[in-house]
Amino acid sequence: MKTQLFIGFTCMTLAAATGCQTGGGGEEANKEKGKSKDGKTVVTLSLKGSDSFFEAVEKGFEQKYPDIDLQIQEYKKGDEEWSSADFEKYIKTTNSALLSGTGADIIDLEDFPISKYVEKKLLADMKDTLDQLNKNDLHMNILDALKVNGGLYTVPPAFYPGTFVGDGDVLEKTIEVDDKSWTWEQFEEVSRKFKQQSNGRGERYALANYAPEQFLNKLVENNSTDFIDPTTRKAQFDSPLFVKNMKQIKKMYDDRILTANRAQIGSQLFYFTYFFSPLDVAEGAYRFYPNPKVLQMPHPQGHKDGSAFFVRNQLGIRANSAVKDEAQKFLAFLLSEDAQSLPRDEGFSLLKSVNDKQIGEVQKQAAGGTYKLPSGETVKTSEKPFVELRQLINTANRFVKKDNRVLSIVEEESKLFFSGQKTAEEAAKLIQNRVTTYLNE
Structure with missing residues (x-):
């Protein structure tokens, strides 16, 4: 559409x-x-x-x-x-x-x-x-x-399944990640370890191209039930968890583990996205890394195994x-x-058999070591990330229903904290009050 x-x-x-x-x-x-x-x-x-x-x-x-x-x-x-x-x-x-x-x-x-x-x-x-x-x-x-x-x-x-795509060479050789159980706290641990091991090898980051308020929005979007009760529709942005998340994010930017700047391709450990088709692996992930690894997104507290998705x-x-x-x-x-089975511009099928067929067609090309892009260009590939893609879509179980009004409020008010104009507690209270007013309108 x-x-x-x-x-x-x-x-x-x-x-x-x-x-x-x-x-x-x-x-x-x-x-x-x-x-x-x-x-x-x-x-x-x-x-x-x-x-x-x-x-x-x-x-x-x-x-x-x-x-x-x-x-x-x-x-x-x-x-x-x-x-x-x-x-x-x-x-x-x-x-x-x-x-x-x-x-x-x-x-x-x-x-x-x-x-x-x-x-x-x-x-x-x-x-x-x-x-x-x-x-x-x-x-x-x-x-x-x-x-x-x-x-x-x-x-x-x-x-549309959500994913973290990572640098497979780093994740398989030096930093271990169990994406079936990792949380946002473990994401921070992995990111700090990566930064420490990257000293002397130029500017490298866990994630790039996101301002801190945008990264906070991604966390809220993918952990929405932590901050808005899905049954009562009551906001919980003044909770200790949200304040803690804000402070952790700011410190990661202060320590240059995350950056809002554009980074050179290959200089960041992860990027996160939603896959729109199996082609996104061959045409997207391989543009970032010679050996991409497809992972589940970090999980909210108490939620294990299964990535986010939207419809x-x-x-x-x-x-x-x-x-x-x-x-x-x-x-x-x-x-x-x-x-x-009808042609569609984007999205994964609700039928496993249809997805298996579509992924298999791309995977068949990858098995030969190369994949030919629509532009005629070829990229070196392997079957591994397509196996990981199958696992991702078969376990996606965390529905993300965005509320753009809430996300806009979070971004606007959290800027006051990330720029040093408000404390985390003050910014959280502003967010709580505005979101509560909106939800009660």
């Missing part, structure tokens, strides 16, 4: 509406199944913008179920630009329709407070969808991470839709091999 990505819980536009609605959101609405002119059952799918992948899925679905007419409702067409006013209108319009029971049958809820909708019984559980599929082939590690209160209420068409779409079914059975059929088709 080429539209700009907006992610957040959008509490400010939803609080008033969700606060005055009864559970079920218009239970009496749309009891009759809609019919097209040729007598087909109409199922509507609401998307934020145009998407060629969903258009292809629509075509395949209607071929398999000729008695169903899937109608995609796009809020914006093509590559139209989004403004903050556009986005706010989109949120209000979609939210109001869902609450009143007049919205689309299937809705992309990526930008919405799904847990609030679940509480008000506005969304259908996807159990019947999963029962139509081969769970052994599904990435249940992803779907389980998307569950709310034990139920699955949304499904994505694809996912671009979360499709849910309106609980009072008159065509829930047909909507379930569509989502089951979306997660089937027929749909998951």
Whole structure:
């Protein structure tokens, strides 16, 4: 999808509406199944913008179920630009329709407070969808991470695993990292050891190209449950843990273990990213290191084995839709091999078999010692990082749902600490107060 990505819980536009609605959101609405002119059952799918992948899925679905007419409702067409006013209108319009029971049958809820909708019984559980599929082939590690209160209420068409890519020569010969269990505290230990061993060999860093407030945001983004309770939605930025994290990060920058400056390729031990396809290993990781190592991201406290991931779409079914059975059929088709094998611009499939095939095609080239880039250039490769990529996507289990408003507040206020204008405690209190106000709007 080429539209700009907006992610957040959008509490400010939803609080008033969700606060005055009864559970079920218009239970009496749309009891009759809609019919097209040729007598087909109409199922509507609401998307934020145009998407060629969903258009292809629509075509395949209607071929398999000729008695169903899937109608995609796009809020914006093509590559139209989004403004903050556009986005706010989109949120209000979609939210109001869902609450009143007049919205689309299937809705992309990526930008919405799904847990609030679940509480008000506005969304259908996807159990019947999963029962139509081969769970052994599904990435249940992803779907389980998307569950709310034990139920699955949304499904994505694809996912994007988060990773630390490291210098394999250093990590295999001098510094040992167990990425299945390492934490952010252990990341600091490894980084300090690397810096000590690099004395006299030029400027080398554990990570480069991130200002301290940006690095803090990455930590918050990947450990969000440490700082915002997912059930009560209460902020915890004035906690000892957050203050400690801020002080640790500042010291790592003061000690030049981390740097905001651009570093020469190969002079940093790690970089972190989200993989968008298997090609990112051959076309990205090998540009940084001759022997890249793909690792899980450091884990939050108490969370072991499994990296972070995000999704671009979360499709849910309106609980009072008159065509829930047909909507379930569509989502089951979306997660089937027929749909998951369709060409897409980005993202890993929800089916293990599809990912195995795609990774295998790239890995086959790498087995020969070289990989040919689309530009015609070749890079020396090995199979090892592709084996690590398989492990990464099979164990990704920590769902990252960004709230850009929260991240913006964290970045703005933490700058006052990193620049020496406020103490860590003072900056944390400012963040806590602003985030709390936002969450209560």
